[in-house]
Each structure stands twice: as C-alpha cells, then as structure tokens.
Amino acid sequence: MAEKTIRIGTRDSELALWQAHTVEKKLNDLGYKTEIIAVKSQGDIILDKPLYELGITGIFTKTLDIAMINGQVDIAVHSMKDVPTALPIGIVQGAVLERANTLDILVHKGNLDFLEEKGTIATGSLRRQAQWWNKYPNHNVVDLRGNVNTRMQKLQENDWNGAVFAAAGLERINLKPENYINLDWMIPAPAQGAMLVVAMGNDDFCRDAVAQLNDIETEVCTHIERQFLKTLEGGCTAPIGALAKYNEIEDTIHFNGVLFSIDGKQKIEVNKIVPIEEWKKLGYNSAQEIFANGGTELMSTIKATLKK
Numbered sequence: 188m189a190e191k192t193i194r195i196g197t198r199d200s201e202l203a204l205w206q207a208h209t210v211e212k213k214l215n216d217l218g219y220k221t222e223i224i225a226v227k228s229q230g231d232i233i234l235d236k237p238l239y240e241l242g243i244t245g246i247f248t249k250t251l252d253i254a255m256i257n258g259q260v261d262i263a264v265h266s267m268k269d270v271p272t273a274l275p276i277g278i279v280q281g282a283v284l285e286r287a288n289t290l291d292i293l294v295h296k297g298n299l300d301f302l303e304e305k306g307t308i309a310t311g312s313l314r315r316q317a318q319w320w321n322k323y324p325n326h327n328v329v330d331l332r333g334n335v336n337t338r339m340q341k342l343q344e345n346d347w348n349g350a351v352f353a354a355a356g357l358e359r360i361n362l363k364p365e366n367y368i369n370l371d372w373m374i375p376a377p378a379q380g381a382m383l384v385v386a387m388g389n390d391d392f393c394r395d396a397v398a399q400l401n402d403i404e405t406e407v408c409t410h411i412e413r414q415f416l417k418t419l420e421g422g423c424t425a426p427i428g429a430l431a432k433y434n435e436i437e438d439t440i441h442f443n444g445v446l447f448s449i450d451g452k453q454k455i456e457v458n459k460i461v462p463i464e465e466w467k468k469l470g471y472n473s474a475q476e477i478f479a480n481g482g483t484e485l486m487s488t489i490k491a492t493l494k495k
C-alpha cells in the first residue's frame with residue numbers, strides 16, 4: 188500500500204519516545220512503513236530564515252519544528268499541552284489522538300497530614316503553583332523542572348511532602364506510584380493528556396496517513412481549550428487552566444476555564460454547559476467572559492510581574 192517510509196520525529200525522553208512509538212504502531216497497523224527519529228538538542232541547524240519570521244516558539248517543540256521544516260522528519264509527535272497555540276508557518280495539525288487521563292495528581296511521601304498543616308510541594312508550573320496556593324495559602328511551593336523521570340527522582344532525593352504531575356505522563360511510562368492522590372479540584376492545562384501529531388501542510392501523503400488517527404471528540408475539546416488559552420494569553424505564560432468535556436447523552440459540552448493571579452489569591456472562572464453546535468466559539472467566548480470579569484486587568488498584572 189505505502190511505499191514511502193514516514194519518518195516520525197520525537198524528543199528523546201522516555202515519555203516522548205513512548206508517545207512516538209504509540210503513533211508508529213497505529214501507522215504500522217494501517218500498513219504504513221515508519222522510522223523513529225529522536226532529536227536531542229537543537230544542534231547546528233541552519234535555516235535560511237530567522238525563527239521569528241517562521242513563527243517558531245515553544246521550548247519543547249522548536250527543535251522538531253526545525254527538523255520538519257528542514258525535511259529531516261515527516262511528522263512529529265508532541266504532548267499537545269506543550270505545543271504553542273500558533274503553529275509555525277507551513278506546519279499543520281495532522282491528528283489529535285484519543286485523550287488519556289486529564290487529571291493532575293500529587294505524588295506524596297509519607298502521610299497526608301501536611302495538607303492540613305504547612306507542607307512543601309514541588310512543581311515548575313505556574314498553573315499548578317497558583318492553584319495550590321489558592322487552596323493551601325500557607326504552603327511552600329518549590330520549583331521542580333525536568334522530564335517526568337528527572338522530577339520523580341528529585342522528589343525522592345529531596346525533603347518535600349510531594350510533587351504534582353500529569354497522571355497521563357506517569358501512566359504512559361508506568362511510573363505512577365501507589366502513594367498519590369487525584370487533584371480533581373485542580374483544572375488541568377489546556378490539552379493535558381492529549382497527543383498531537385503535526386505534519387507539513389503540503390505533504391498530502393503524511394496528512395492522509397495521520398488523519399486516520401484523529402479522534403474527533405478530543406480534537407473538538409482541545410480546540411476549545413486552546414482557543415480559550417490563545418484568546419487570553421497573547422504570547423505570555425499565565426496560570427491558565429481549561430477543560431472541555433463532551434456529554435454524549437445531552438449532546439453538550441461542559442467547559443471549565445480559569446485564570447489565576449501568580450500568587451493564587453485571585454481566581455476568575457468560567458463554568459458552563461452549551462449545546463454542541465456552539466463549540467466553535469466556546470473557547471473565545473469564555474475568554475471574553477474572563478476579560479469582562481476582571482481578566483483584562485489581571486492579565487496585564489501577570490505580564491508585568493513575569494517581565495521582571
């Protein structure tokens with residue numbers, strides 16, 4: 188059926204490789220030949236145009252964007268929540284895979300008494316930090332970066348009560364321990380738990396191939412969440428959470444979106460149920476509601492704080 192080998196670009200973390208292999212297997216099952224190309228760092232990649240002209244942003248996705256534009260890989264697999272809402276020129280959304288667990292979890296050490304007292308938890312995410320402080324105002328939050336393996340390792344080595352992870356990431360690589368709790372009150376990052384396959388807009392062969400992996404329900408829900416993010420953000424990284432869920436019985440979308448101040452004290456939230464026909468503008472309209480309820484001011488405070 189397919190002569191051409193589809194070169195699948197991925198980062199080289201365990202989670203990224205797991206995700207790339209999942210896409211590879213689905214393509215193989217459809218009869219396509221594939222090859223995985225894992226990229227480590229940006230390297231000495233020569234492009235004849237400056238990055239900003241191509242609209243390339245996003246620390247996690249930049250290297251793969253360049254590899255694809257340079258023709259070294261045909262498609263790339265990403266955790267969708269790491270992908271900037273505006274894709275670089277020439278690159279298109281090829282498929283959104285069926286979503287896994289959307290929740291954040293707290294992996295803890297020892298018992299949970301610290302929740303009622305004064306604990307120290309670790310996260311590198313502004314969104315998680317703000318929501319933690321909103322719920323536990325007198326807790327310490329310390330910075331924690333790196334891929335999930337590194338973060339889990341650092342949690343074991345340090346004297347913290349726990350650290351926040353996306354359940355999906357730990358479940359995919361079998362790293363979810365027994366001592367965790369679901370943070371069902373925490374609103375996840377837009378597109379958390381979803382995988383995105385991107386391709387070149389002019390590559391019909393690969394676009395046709397990956398289109399068969401698309402899950403329409405996940406595509407619609409993540410579109411809503413990312414439209415909400417894009418409308419609010421305008422190029423800065425604010426504590427924003429969003430989750431859209433489709434209700435099959437009612438044929439409705441339940442959308443929950445939130446913007447926090449950095450310190451977590453201020454919270455502006457949208458929570459609504461709309462008929463499915465209204466999905467296309469739901470993210471945008473919800474962001475406008477946030478703006479109207481103090482979000483415009485809060486966003487400019489956040490931008491000013493993050494610039495310092």
Ligand SMILES: NCc1[nH]cc(CCC(=O)O)c1CC(=O)O
Nearest residue numbers: 266269352353355356379380381
């Ligand atoms: N920011 C890193 C990142 N990007 C995607 C995942 C996990 C998979 C997902 O959320 O889809 C993670 C790890 C985490 O947030 O703990």
